[in-house]
Amino acid sequence: MVEVVVIGALAVAAATLSGALAGRPAAPFQEAVRLLTLQRRATHRADRLLTTVGVVSLPVAAALAALVVPFGDRVAVGSSVGVVWFNAMEVVAWASVWLAGWGVNSAYALVGGYRFLAQGLAYELPHMFALITAALGAHSLDLRVIAAAQHGLWFAVWMPVAFAVYLLSTLAMTFWGPLGHPVGGDLAGGAMAELSGPDRLVLLAGRYGLLAVAAAVAVPLFLGGGAGPLLPGWLWSLVKACAVLALLVWTRGRVPVLRMDRAMAAAWTVLIPAVLLQMLVVGIVVV
Amino acid sequence: MEDAAFWVLAVLAVAAGAAVFVVDSMARATFALLASFLCVGAELLLIDLHYLGVLVVLMMIMEMLVMAVFMVMYMMNPAGLMPMTMMHNARGAAGISVALFAALAAGIFAVPWPERAGRPPRDPTFALGESIMGPKMLVMMVIGIAILATMIAAVVLATHRGRYGDDA
Numbered sequence: 001m002v003e004v005v006v007i008g009a010l011a012v013a014a015a016t017l018s019g020a021l022a023g024r025p026a027a028p029f030q031e032a033v034r035l036l037t038l039q040r041r042a043t044h045r046a047d048r049l050l051t052t053v054g055v056v057s058l059p060v061a062a063a064l065a066a067l068v069v070p071f072g073d074r075v076a077v078g079s080s081v082g083v084v085w086f087n088a089m090e091v092v093a094w095a096s097v098w099l100a101g102w103g104v105n106s107a108y109a110l111v112g113g114y115r116f117l118a119q120g121l122a123y124e125l126p127h128m129f130a131l132i133t134a135a136l137g138a139h140s141l142d143l144r145v146i147a148a149a150q151h152g153l154w155f156a157v158w159m160p161v162a163f164a165v166y167l168l169s170t171l172a173m174t175f176w177g178p179l180g181h182p183v184g185g186d187l188a189g190g191a192m193a194e195l196s197g198p199d200r201l202v203l204l205a206g207r208y209g210l211l212a213v214a215a216a217v218a219v220p221l222f223l224g225g226g227a228g229p230l231l232p233g234w235l236w237s238l239v240k241a242c243a244v245l246a247l248l249v250w251t252r253g254r255v256p257v258l259r260m261d262r263a264m265a266a267a268w269t270v271l272i273p274a275v276l277l278q279m280l281v282v283g284i285v286v287v
Numbered sequence: 288m289e290d291a292a293f294w295v296l297a298v299l300a301v302a303a304g305a306a307v308f309v310v311d312s313m314a315r316a317t318f319a320l321l322a323s324f325l326c327v328g329a330e331l332l333l334i335d336l337h338y339l340g341v342l343v344v345l346m347m348i349m350e351m352l353v354m355a356v357f358m359v360m361y362m363m364n365p366a367g368l369m370p371m372t373m374m375h376n377a378r379g380a381a382g383i384s385v386a387l388f389a390a391l392a393a394g395i396f397a398v399p400w401p402e403r404a405g406r407p408p409r410d411p412t413f414a415l416g417e418s419i420m421g422p423k424m425l426v427m428m429v430i431g432i433a434i435l436a437t438m439i440a441a442v443v444l445a446t447h448r449g450r451y452g453d454d455a
Binding site (some may be wrong): 047050051053079081084085087088091092094095098099103104112113117118119121124125141265268269272276 | 312316317318321337338341342344345348349353354355356412432434439442443
């Protein structure tokens with residue numbers, strides 16, 4: 001279970017870095033305390049049950065995804081279908097964001113929820129193909145086997161398109177930075193518009209958790225797992241995960257939010273064919 | 288322990304399935320159905336069909352949420368925010384379901400059950416792929432890609448110029 005705690009610590013570190021890049025490292029913690037003491041805002045005829053399910057399911061899914069993430073040779077649950085499990089837990093975010101946006105019975109939040117579904121649909125296919133490409137390269141759905149298959153040459157080097165698509169679609173699945181349109185300012189906060197107090201805190205924490213676990217999974221998928229000189233395997237995994245996570249967090253302040261219809265057109269017409277070609281190349285090489 | 292988990296999940300799956308017809312909101316019905324499917328996925332995990340179990344969880348979540356999108360597009364009460372009921376033709380439906388249940392239950396007792404032959408394969412995922420596709424693997428792959436390309440092309444053509452059409 002240490003692995004899940006490590007992912008949680010990475011999520012806190014990501015929040016701190018996000019604050020630091022904005023010039024106030026302590027801001028996330030001040031915000032957390034403020035939200036904890038804040039009273040919930042109640043909306044008219046809200047569906048409390050579904051809103052709560054939506055809010056709570058996001059961090060729970062991140063924690064469950066963390067179970068299959070290997071650090072070096074260590075893993076909480078050694079699953080032979082780890083890649084599929086990770087992806088299944090990622091799509092829980094679809095339910096979380098939609099429920100949180102729908103349940104509060106407010107127009108902006110509702111539109112935000114549907115924006116996320118549309119974005120999710122456009123990015124889930126390229127995301128799946130990127131995952132499958134790495135699995136294909138290693139002939140396995142087991143994250144440990146995929147990591148072990150990269151001795152000598154990292155998958156990031158010879159499947160650069162799949163790696164890039166993985167990182168980009170991760171931003172979309174966690175509605176972060178340039179792909180944060182579902183919670184965009186033009187919608188008064190979108191799916192999170194009406195969430196206040198502890199609800200908001202839990203959902204935001206879940207998003208950082210998902211970001212952290214996706215960064216940690218990039219390591220066995222594309223960055224050679226725990227391979228590296230001198231340091232032990234688990235530490236290499238951690239170092240690489242931190243680097244990927246820092247890159248993902250950094251994009252928020254540096255890249256503008258993409259307009260949704262344009263981003264989706266690009267997702268359907270560019271990303272999917274590109275990642276399919278990448279899969280074809282990998283398929284021809286390994287078979 | 289596993290037996291207990293099996294029965295708990297089975298009861299939960301049936302209860303969530305029944306809840307679909309009890310609740311008065313489209314969203315609650317959707318997620319009650321999803322809860323039922325997730326219990327079934329967990330049952331598959333219990334009998335060591337890991338790939339199928341996880342796949343059921345993955346696909347059902349996506350499927351129910353895609354259904355939520357279509358709910359808005361096609362339902363008479365946009366967003367499904369109005370109270371609704373899944374019960375239509377209650378008396379006829381009750382008759383049909385009782386008759387169907389009786390027929391299936393009778394089947395359990397009337398049909399001679401086969402003895403178990405062979406033992407579980409070492410890798411159920413691999414065995415499943417072999418038994419579905421076997422020597423037709425290449426054909427299946429090519430057709431799969433062709434279907435996918437058709438779907439994507441259809442979406443791309445249908446959404447030619449964004450949500451406001453050509454004039455915007």
